[in-house]
Amino acid sequence: MGAAVGGVLEAGGAEVVTSLKGRSARTAGLARSAGIEDAGSLKNAVAAADVFLSIVPPASAAEVAEAVAGALGSRSRPLLYVDFNAISPRTAVEIGQRMTEAGATFVDGGIIGFPPRPGPQATRFWVSGEAAPEAQVLSEHGLDVRDAGQRIGQASTLKMCYAAMTKGLTAIATESFVTASAAGLTPALLTELALSQAALLRWLEHMVTSSPPKAHRWIGEMEEIAATFAETGLSPKMFEGAAEVYRFVASTAPGRETVETRRPRNLSDLADELVFELRREGPSEPEIEQSPGHSGADLP
Template sequence: MRPRVAFLGLGEAGYAIASGLSDQAHVTGFDPAWTGRPAEFTASASAAEAVAGADVVIALTAAVDAPGALESVLGRTTDTAIYLDLSTASPDLKRDLAATATAHGLTFAEGVLMAPVLRLLVRTPVLATGPGAGRAAELLCACGMDVTPLGGEVGEAAARKLLRSIVVKGLTALMVESLRVAESQGLGQWCYDHLVDTLTELDGDVVHRLLDGTVAHSVRRVAEMEAAASMARAAGEPAAMALATAEVLKSVPGQGVPRFETAP
């Protein structure tokens, strides 16, 4: 028998994953903003209708909507259902959701998407923790998803996601700022090509050199970033990322830089 999977939230990510699961599972979904576009799954008229009889309920909402999504289905699921929250929320919010679910007899798991959904669709890697993580992974992997249960406490998956976000979103913001200033200098294409070359050659050795070099040369690099900030402001940019980088570098002589080995 095909598993029954219900989605709360049918935005870009929810729609893509629900569609991808439809061949291997009986999929239903609810979203108050549903536009009625063509779908290979059943779009329900309410959250309660969507989760009725579901083996796994996947909540893929914005963090601000996560508590409301959970509240909308309390007492509406089967006794054996697993509630998997995939919102990009803080570890504290995930723990609050877990406490609410547990208080109502609903098995909870928290998970996070670790790659852009529109690139990998239903195969987007998911990390999951919490009491229901193992069972959710078993059911969903059988349907084509890539869910890895971490075996840790609720909040651990969220922490990993947000640590990744600091790097990925921070790097994106740095690139935006750099390219805007480069364009003002007539160096936009060169800067773009240089960014591609720099990021392409990144590996464990390069990361170690960057971190070790920061320990040895943080004072000089603060001055370098302050000069970059001045150039950015002259180009009409607020230099937010350059100035923030300088502030972090100023902390290095006193606080150091964590050192870890590259995984084999």
């Protein structure tokens, strides 16, 4: 997502920089393809940028914020820090407090949609907080930026509520198809869905089959959704379970593929493969890139 966002901003006339120090060859390749400049270090990226966009796995959001806060001394002008990560509102508030204490201007954000491409946008970049209007500068460079409210946490809550329905349903469907496959009922389930839920089936054919390479990122997102709902007074158990679904998927052969190398599979084939993985002994742990990523935009 970060490379795609950077590519749109670059195409829209912004100068986009990042730090690729410690990142994987895949991440470096995506950044180069998007025209994003490697600043060499986080300190250099922070010094160069007018706006810092944090777009990383949820578990790395606080780590990136802390690192940026520590690098703010290298700046000669205020930094606008926009956290676009899939985090709970409480996490957003905590990060916002840390960034404000460090001297940055903080905006809460949430991305809804697929990785964007230059041109007309189907991806929304929701923002909230008193400084949210400042993030509208991103709309001048190709992003569809929308205001969710004046409170930090509102944009993150919107993202959590939306992802609960989309990625949450994808987790439920994954379990349903695996269970149907194990019982030899996949053809019957597909027939019934085609007869009674044709639109849903078309959606699932895309969402479920494309999810394995992204499952390792969605573990933390489900945990953040669980925390969000718990803060509201609801049970977190449904999304703690969804996190376990994605933890399993991430440990399988389909989950170890990347978005670029993913082998095309239909729902039936994927379900059969996941059943095989369930039944074999000792699935491996998901391979998750540990070094956090980040992007800075030097806007004219």
